[in-house]
Amino acid sequence: MRLLTKTTLNLLSISLFIYLFGVIAFYYSLRYQVDNNVNKEMEKRKNSIVRQMEEAHSSVSQPPSRNEMVIITPVDGAGSTDRYADTFIFNKEEKRYQLFRQLGFRETVNKQQYDIRIFKSLEETDNLIVSIIMTMTILVILLIITLLIVNRYSSRLVWKVFYDTVGKINRYDLNTHEEFALQDSDVKEFADLNRVLRTMTERIKNDYLNLKEYTENASHEIQTPLAIINSKLELLLQSGVMNEKQYKALADAYEASIRLSKYNSTLILLAKIENKQFPESKMVSPEAILTTLLENLDDLIRSKKLEVIRQITPNCTVQMNPYLAEMLIVNLVKNAVRHNVKGGKLVIEVGESFLQISNTGPDLPLDKNLLFKRFYKSSSSPESLGLGLAIVQKICALYGFEVSYQFREQMHCLKICYRNEA
Amino acid sequence: MKILIIEDEKTLSDAIVEYLDGKGHLCEVVYTFEEAVEKIELYQYDCMVVDINLPDGSGLDLIRLLKKRSITVGIIVVSARNSLDNRIEGLEIGADHYLTKPFHLAELNAHLKSIHRRISFNGSNELILNEIKLIPDEHRAFVLDQELVLTKKEYELLLFFISNKNKIITKAGLAEHLWGDHMDAADSYDFIYTHIKNLRRELLKKGCKDYIKTIYGLGYKFDIT
Numbered sequence: 177m178r179l180l181t182k183t184t185l186n187l188l189s190i191s192l193f194i195y196l197f198g199v200i201a202f203y204y205s206l207r208y209q210v211d212n213n214v215n216k217e218m219e220k221r222k223n224s225i226v227r228q229m230e231e232a233h234s235s236v237s238q239p240p241s242r243n244e245m246v247i248i249t250p251v252d253g254a255g256s257t258d259r260y261a262d263t264f265i266f267n268k269e270e271k272r273y274q275l276f277r278q279l280g281f282r283e284t285v286n287k288q289q290y291d292i293r294i295f296k297s298l299e300e301t302d303n304l305i306v307s308i309i310m311t312m313t314i315l316v317i318l319l320i321i322t323l324l325i326v327n328r329y330s331s332r333l334v335w336k337v338f339y340d341t342v343g344k345i346n347r348y349d350l351n352t353h354e355e356f357a358l359q360d361s362d363v364k365e366f367a368d369l370n371r372v373l374r375t376m377t378e379r380i381k382n383d384y385l386n387l388k389e390y391t392e393n394a395s396h397e398i399q400t401p402l403a404i405i406n407s408k409l410e411l412l413l414q415s416g417v418m419n420e421k422q423y424k425a426l427a428d429a430y431e432a433s434i435r436l437s438k439y440n441s442t443l444i445l446l447a448k449i450e451n452k453q454f455p456e457s458k459m460v461s462p463e464a465i466l467t468t469l470l471e472n473l474d475d476l477i478r479s480k481k482l483e484v485i486r487q488i489t490p491n492c493t494v495q496m497n498p499y500l501a502e503m504l505i506v507n508l509v510k511n512a513v514r515h516n517v518k519g520g521k522l523v524i525e526v527g528e529s530f531l532q533i534s535n536t537g538p539d540l541p542l543d544k545n546l547l548f549k550r551f552y553k554s555s556s557s558p559e560s561l562g563l564g565l566a567i568v569q570k571i572c573a574l575y576g577f578e579v580s581y582q583f584r585e586q587m588h589c590l591k592i593c594y595r596n597e598a
Numbered sequence: 599m600k601i602l603i604i605e606d607e608k609t610l611s612d613a614i615v616e617y618l619d620g621k622g623h624l625c626e627v628v629y630t631f632e633e634a635v636e637k638i639e640l641y642q643y644d645c646m647v648v649d650i651n652l653p654d655g656s657g658l659d660l661i662r663l664l665k666k667r668s669i670t671v672g673i674i675v676v677s678a679r680n681s682l683d684n685r686i687e688g689l690e691i692g693a694d695h696y697l698t699k700p701f702h703l704a705e706l707n708a709h710l711k712s713i714h715r716r717i718s719f720n721g722s723n724e725l726i727l728n729e730i731k732l733i734p735d736e737h738r739a740f741v742l743d744q745e746l747v748l749t750k751k752e753y754e755l756l757l758f759f760i761s762n763k764n765k766i767i768t769k770a771g772l773a774e775h776l777w778g779d780h781m782d783a784a785d786s787y788d789f790i791y792t793h794i795k796n797l798r799r800e801l802l803k804k805g806c807k808d809y810i811k812t813i814y815g816l817g818y819k820f821d822i823t
Binding site: 395397399400402403404405406407408410411413414416420423424426427430431433434437441472475476479506 | 607609610613614616617676678679698699700701702703704751765766768770771777778779786788789792793813814815816817
């Protein structure tokens with residue numbers, strides 16, 4: 177529920193509640209006032225009736241009025257105080273009961289006790305009260321509607337900055353290097369929010385840049401010493417003063433340092449993928465990458481006497497970073513070739529929305545949970561880094577591709593679905 | 599060939615010089631951007647090896663400076679940054695090659711040689727070493743004027759050997775030269791062996807001396823001494 181709807185509903189229910197009580201209270205207070213007025217009028221009337229009776233010797237001229245009635249009955253007994261009451265009287269002409277206010281009192285005129293009752297119709301005042309309350313209701317409803325409309329409109333204006341901020345946060349991308357420019361607001365809360373957000377994004381950005389810098393520095397700092405080690409070892413090899421045993425030791429050291437540098441650059445690549453430092457994206461053709469790759473791996477494929485079966489739907493493309501696309505496919509294919517058996521099969525399938533690489537290999541399904549872990553190695557290839565599928569998985573996670581492993585018909589199948597929505 | 603090496607890591611630049619020296623090259627080394635600019639202003643070089651990360655500037659800026667002054671010089675960029683952006687940028691602004699640290703000295707040397715051939719003979723040259731003759735532009739090789747039947751990889755292998763004659767070339771270095779990043783070193787050793795076997799057989803068949811020496815467990819040497 178939007179905040180605006182919420183506040184509107186609150187406002188509406190509370191105001192209706194208050195209005196209901198207000199109307200009831202108003203009605204009673206009005207009623208009281210009216211009764212008071214009528215009472216006073218009847219008081220006057222009473223005096224005038226008594227006066228008239230005294231002057232006219234018990235003959236009272238009644239003014240012909242449907243609003244008023246006076247009933248005088250001679251009674252015995254002592255007089256009492258004035259009695260006010262409401263009563264219904266049947267109207268013969270209109271055939272309905274009408275509300276009357278009654279004042280009853282005893283008066284002694286010429287030594288004769290009279291019970292006098294004055295009735296005054298409340299019809300008119302009742303109508304008045306009803307119409308007043310009606311008018312009030314209409315006014316209140318109009319007021320509430322106007323308030324709601326004004327509130328809505330002004331909220332729109334006030335919240336505009338907020339929605340602008342939300343939209344900007346939503347679109348904010350550290351990699352685009354865009355300025356995080358929020359609108360200024362004269363509402364203190366929003367100004368505060370924007371200020372806090374600005375500081376926060378600034379801090380995140382700085383942290384991110386630091387991290388990025390760190391990865392780059394780490395790469396540089398480690399690769400340079402490695403470059404020195406490698407080049408010095410290479411020079412040492414040229415010196416030609418060593419025996420075979422020494423050469424062997426040197427060769428081992430040389431190879432180890434090369435492997436170390438490969439580890440290093442691969443780990444940095446993984447970190448970079450995690451940091452989403454490959455924002456560039458365009459349509460990439462897996463077919464083209466595969467063609468070059470298979471050419472490059474030709475020696476390896478031929479030495480293992482692999483049968484390569486290509487089932488490639490032509491002109492399929494996928495939207496992603498070209499370098500990562502290459503890394504993805506290279507790692508998948510290399511993996512499939514390396515873990516293959518001599519004379520085995522390598523099936524490469526490319527469709528509109530998927531890429532599947534299947535290969536023969538050890539007749540045992542692999543552990544799905546461990547497969548994509550870093551440094552997980554099958555015992556058959558101690559030389560592999562154990563990072564290839566970790567890279568594959570990271571890239572897939574980055575783009576939301578689905579990667580799955582299956583073992584069927586003696587083939588290890590790795591399938592990547594890259595258009596889930598289609 | 600006159601080579602300027604701009605690399606702030608002294609030990610590394612020393613290693614490069616040591617590897618290249620004594621091959622008829624004249625190497626000069628500078629360690630900072632400033633020094634490099636000074637040298638470029640004063641002297642003329644055939645080739646430059648530029649590190650991107652210099653303490654007081656970027657090697658890429660140095661290349662831009664060279665291009666702005668229209669100085670023709672072969673440029674090899676070496677960088678610890680293995681990012682595609684950097685690589686593309688480096689090549690776009692006029693570098694001839696981009697090597698990622700750590701690189702094999704033999705690889706660097708091979709690139710320098712190819713630049714040397716290009717600038718000294720305008721590309722249309724022949725490379726002659728005793729009885730072997732290479733025409734790099736056409737990817738053809740001859741021994742005693744008989745053409746060798748070589749695969750692409752075998753030809754590349756021969757060229758690489760000749761560029762690094764009399765040096766021990768490690769298997770890892772060979773693998774990287776022939777297959778780049780696409781193949782892991784350990785996987786490729788068998789193919790190197792196969793290619794070398796084929797190359798040697800072809801050379802011997804055409805009457806070439808057996809120059810290719812195997813250094814056990816380590817690599818090979820194209821020994822013409």
